[in-house]
Amino acid sequence: MTGMTAEVMTPKEVETAKEAAIAPKFVTKGVDVYYAEKQALTNVSLDIETNQVTSLIGPSGCGKSTYLRCLNRMNDTIDICRVMGDILLDGADIYSREMDVVHLRARVGMVFQKPNPFPKSIYENVCYGPKIHGIAKNKAELDDIVHTSLQKAGLWNEVKDRMHEPGTGLSGGQQQRLCIARAVAVQPDVILMDEPCSALDPIATAKIEELIDELRVNYTIVIVTHSMQQAARVSQRTGFFHLGELVEVGETEQIFTNPKDERTQGYITGRFG
Amino acid sequence: MNSHPTPSAGAIDAKEAGRRASEAIAASLKGRYAAEKRFRAYGIAAIVFAMLCLATLFVTIIGTGLPAFTQTMIRLEVTLYPQDIDPDGNRDPAVLSRANYRKLIQQSVLDLFPEVTSRRDKRALMALISPGATFDLRREVMDDPSIIGQRVSLLVHASDDADQLEKGHIDADLPESERRLNDKQIGWFERLKERGLVVTRFNTTLFTNGDSRSPELAGIRGALMGSLFTMLVTLALSFPLAVGAALYLEEFAPKNKWTQLIEVNINNLAAVPSIVFGLLGLAVFLNFFGMPRSAPLVGGLVLTLMTLPTIIIASRAALKSVPPSIREAALGVGASKVQTVFHHVLPLALPGMLTGTIIGMAQALGETAPLLMIGMIAFIVDIPGGPLDPATVMPVQIYLWSDLPERAFVERASAAIMVLLGFLVIMNALAVLLRKRFEKKW
Ligand SMILES: Nc1ncnc2c1ncn2[C@@H]1O[C@H](COP(=O)(O)OP(=O)(O)OP(=O)(O)O)[C@@H](O)[C@H]1O
Ligand SMILES: [Mg+2]
Numbered sequence: 001m002t003g004m005t006a007e008v009m010t011p012k013e014v015e016t017a018k019e020a021a022i023a024p025k026f027v028t029k030g031v032d033v034y035y036a037e038k039q040a041l042t043n044v045s046l047d048i049e050t051n052q053v054t055s056l057i058g059p060s061g062c063g064k065s066t067y068l069r070c071l072n073r074m075n076d077t078i079d080i081c082r083v084m085g086d087i088l089l090d091g092a093d094i095y096s097r098e099m100d101v102v103h104l105r106a107r108v109g110m111v112f113q114k115p116n117p118f119p120k121s122i123y124e125n126v127c128y129g130p131k132i133h134g135i136a137k138n139k140a141e142l143d144d145i146v147h148t149s150l151q152k153a154g155l156w157n158e159v160k161d162r163m164h165e166p167g168t169g170l171s172g173g174q175q176q177r178l179c180i181a182r183a184v185a186v187q188p189d190v191i192l193m194d195e196p197c198s199a200l201d202p203i204a205t206a207k208i209e210e211l212i213d214e215l216r217v218n219y220t221i222v223i224v225t226h227s228m229q230q231a232a233r234v235s236q237r238t239g240f241f242h243l244g245e246l247v248e249v250g251e252t253e254q255i256f257t258n259p260k261d262e263r264t265q266g267y268i269t270g271r272f273g
Numbered sequence: 274m275n276s277h278p279t280p281s282a283g284a285i286d287a288k289e290a291g292r293r294a295s296e297a298i299a300a301s302l303k304g305r306y307a308a309e310k311r312f313r314a315y316g317i318a319a320i321v322f323a324m325l326c327l328a329t330l331f332v333t334i335i336g337t338g339l340p341a342f343t344q345t346m347i348r349l350e351v352t353l354y355p356q357d358i359d360p361d362g363n364r365d366p367a368v369l370s371r372a373n374y375r376k377l378i379q380q381s382v383l384d385l386f387p388e389v390t391s392r393r394d395k396r397a398l399m400a401l402i403s404p405g406a407t408f409d410l411r412r413e414v415m416d417d418p419s420i421i422g423q424r425v426s427l428l429v430h431a432s433d434d435a436d437q438l439e440k441g442h443i444d445a446d447l448p449e450s451e452r453r454l455n456d457k458q459i460g461w462f463e464r465l466k467e468r469g470l471v472v473t474r475f476n477t478t479l480f481t482n483g484d485s486r487s488p489e490l491a492g493i494r495g496a497l498m499g500s501l502f503t504m505l506v507t508l509a510l511s512f513p514l515a516v517g518a519a520l521y522l523e524e525f526a527p528k529n530k531w532t533q534l535i536e537v538n539i540n541n542l543a544a545v546p547s548i549v550f551g552l553l554g555l556a557v558f559l560n561f562f563g564m565p566r567s568a569p570l571v572g573g574l575v576l577t578l579m580t581l582p583t584i585i586i587a588s589r590a591a592l593k594s595v596p597p598s599i600r601e602a603a604l605g606v607g608a609s610k611v612q613t614v615f616h617h618v619l620p621l622a623l624p625g626m627l628t629g630t631i632i633g634m635a636q637a638l639g640e641t642a643p644l645l646m647i648g649m650i651a652f653i654v655d656i657p658g659g660p661l662d663p664a665t666v667m668p669v670q671i672y673l674w675s676d677l678p679e680r681a682f683v684e685r686a687s688a689a690i691m692v693l694l695g696f697l698v699i700m701n702a703l704a705v706l707l708r709k710r711f712e713k714k715w
Binding site: 072074077079102103104105106109110111112114116117118119128129132133179182183185186 | 527528596598599600601602603604605606607608609612616617621
């Protein structure tokens, strides 16, 4: 594919990534999810490697979002949703009694499909997380966090003169990067992204993809995407979902060049989906 | 693939069908436009009718009520004979307050018309002056006893009949028995006018006095204060209760049979006739808890019951209109449920909640029936100083006055309606303003 893919996929980089990933960040075993009586996920077992980008692909309605939302227990907000199986973050069961959901969500940030900045100023959008978690001790520290987060999200230069203007006044792509900055500001271990580029134009998309690649150094990233190219460009590992099952997971290169399962083959070549 | 040199039979059919469809559309257009015109005409007719009704209402109310904003006064020269007021000369307030000021007023009026001698004529003459003159004079003397012995000039209220005469509401052409002032009285009043003793001024009494048996002394102050205290109690109770209930139901309560039952009941409560809340207030607050009758506190409690469903429903709608993506965003960065609601959802829903509250309060401000049940309809002269004092409210005052035979009272009822409408318009404008001001785009 493009030069960018080649860059991401250099064997050396894969090696370093592997070295860094001593243990997987998330280990999920036999995850079943039901919406009322309807089963949305069946026996999904998937490891999310540390400091890698894992992309989840699959046809619409196959349960990618559902799986992603299990990882930070966002499914708790849906009354009818039941999650079964083991989901371990650094070896700790996130659905156990000891796991505090607020703490979990501080460690596992999320970026949504539609940019959803708070209808407040850009500054307040970014500083909200650190503020409620008491991460910053004083105003100067808070300013610092906001600055670095916006810089990491590649938005600093565009908004540094309008920090106190509403975040909703930014363009779609800028809003999405603001949401990434907001997630980054809490200093999570993992960032979940559910189709973060689906509402964006190619240029904004390229920016965010670049960003994901940079963020990988410090964060573990799971991204749901409908774009095969995007998955190939940004991720090191790819999981393919179909009808609520995880059909295949492996190195992105292997999935795209040499899929083991017929269904994967069919999907990536565009025969269904 | 398909490379026929001539259009196929199918293509010709399609063309023909297209042409026919287009003709059919053209034929139907006329009817459609006519229907649109008709519908528009109905709409305009409905609006015109509504505006006409409204205009009639305003014209009658303002036409009747406007004269009540002016009051005819009569200037009297009163000699304060010390032997009548303070025979002992030690300025004892108890003695001063008991003195016969009526006699002094009467004397000063009679001085103007020396020819009036018979008791009957004297009484008829005095009927031009409001009984309030006596109290005015007493107040003057009590405030400054040093004027005793002097001759003071005093502006006193004309009686309601004299006031009506001055405003042209008494027709001198009618037979004497059919009007409230006889020929002599009209003649005396004309003489007062000739001497320049009749003054018309803005009716401040209307805004400073409580109710009175004499129309010229009756004011809306008491009812206004009663309404104010009642509304304060209502607002202080219903807003936090309703917002709390709405927040709980919308954000925290599990969606199950119980919450559904509660929801249905709240909606039903909003449709309960207000008099039922009055009966409830009578039974619970007055008879069971033994709270004072006629008190704004109880009125406020009853109106709280009445407005709660309105505000709860409006608040829930406001909460529902906050996009779920905002909640997800907050939860996503690790805000707790309570933080999500209070930092993000509530501020966005607040304008809608306030709008609902103002509309509920406006409803409560115009409410009469439930307050009748708890005795806020008594004749109360004193202006209430707090929510426990007996009081009446504006709509009840209007009801009381419009029921009285004197034209002056009916006028005052219309004036009170104008004041009440003014408040309602201000409140509704505030609601609209809030909605416009805080309307957020996301
Ligand atoms: N809130 C919900 N209530 C009931 N069923 C749901 C809910 N959310 C998802 N589902 C069902 O669960 C299944 C998986 O949905 P999910 O949103 O995970 O799919 P997806 O792979 O993210 O699809 P897409 O690519 O279109 O976003 C679908 O069949 C969907 O109908
Ligand atoms: Mg999805």
